[in-house]
Amino acid sequence: MFYEPGKTAHNLPHDPFKACVAPRPIGWISTVDTDGRPNLAPYSFFNAVHGKPPMVMFSSAGSMDSLANARATGEFVAAVAPKSMLREINFCSSPLPHGEDEFEYAGLEKLPAKCVKPHLIKGVPIHMECEVFQIVDLPSENPEKPCAMVIGTVVGLHIDDAIIRDGMVDITLFEPLARLGYQEYASISETFTVRREDFWK
Numbered sequence: 198m199f200y201e202p203g204k205t206a207h208n209l210p211h212d213p214f215k216a217c218v219a220p221r222p223i224g225w226i227s228t229v230d231t232d233g234r235p236n237l238a239p240y241s242f243f244n245a246v247h248g249k250p251p252m253v254m255f256s257s258a259g260s261m262d263s264l265a266n267a268r269a270t271g272e273f274v275a276a277v278a279p280k281s282m283l284r285e286i287n288f289c290s291s292p293l294p295h296g297e298d299e300f301e302y303a304g305l306e307k308l309p310a311k312c313v314k315p316h317l318i319k320g321v322p323i324h325m326e327c328e329v330f331q332i333v334d335l336p337s338e339n340p341e342k343p344c345a346m347v348i349g350t351v352v353g354l355h356i357d358d359a360i361i362r363d364g365m366v367d368i369t370l371f372e373p374l375a376r377l378g379y380q381e382y383a384s385i386s387e388t389f390t391v392r393r394e395d396f397w398k
């Protein structure tokens with residue numbers, strides 16, 4: 198099949214685009230508003246975009262609070278969502294009114310960050326404390342719901358020692374949750390290694 202998004206129909210019951218870029222890790226994005234009120238929401242348009250310095254992005258397709266808070270305060274924390282907390286992650290995607298605390302709604306405990314105001318989530322093994330580097334506005338079908346990609350520089354990285362084995366983060370001890378094309382999820386329980394030593398000579 199072939200279609201031109203926005204121009205010709207895909208003729209499938211659901212938009213296939215996200216299934217073509219999968220799995221996507223889920224950033225559980227913690228922010229505060231200018232009054233310090235916490236907000237927490239999952240984003241699967243989330244990824245690393247640079248290594249030195251480490252940078253991550255999340256992208257809001259018209260969701261309001263995380264984007265508005267990151268824009269207003271210049272800070273966010275990206276927790277990498279673990280499979281074990283899928284229930285809480287799902288709770289945090291509820292469209293609560295602005296200012297209502299998803300931590301409380303989902304029964305999550307806040308922990309203080311070291312370099313930024315937004316909170317960490319108790320029980321999550323990886324958190325990235327971020328300062329906003331750039332916000333790239335994206336097309337939106339609804340002017341009342343602006344879409345944008347938020348790029349952050351990681352200024353503090355927390356890794357639970359329990360998921361470090363032989364000096365490396367062991368993804369199988371952590372099982373980050375990934376979003377697939379529709380309502381399905383995946384997680385990694387098995388990995389394999391391919392060495393690149395031929396390239397290093």
Ligand SMILES: Cc1cc2nc3c(=O)[nH]c(=O)nc-3n(C[C@H](O)[C@H](O)[C@H](O)COP(=O)(O)O)c2cc1C
Nearest residue numbers: 238239240241242257258260261262263290291292
């Ligand atoms: C697993 C998962 C991934 C999601 N990814 C995104 C995303 O990448 N972009 C987005 O705009 N909304 C995404 N959502 C929906 C938002 O989490 C939801 O709209 C939430 O209410 C936004 O909250 P906020 O307005 O407090 O930022 C996702 C929801 C789930 C459950």
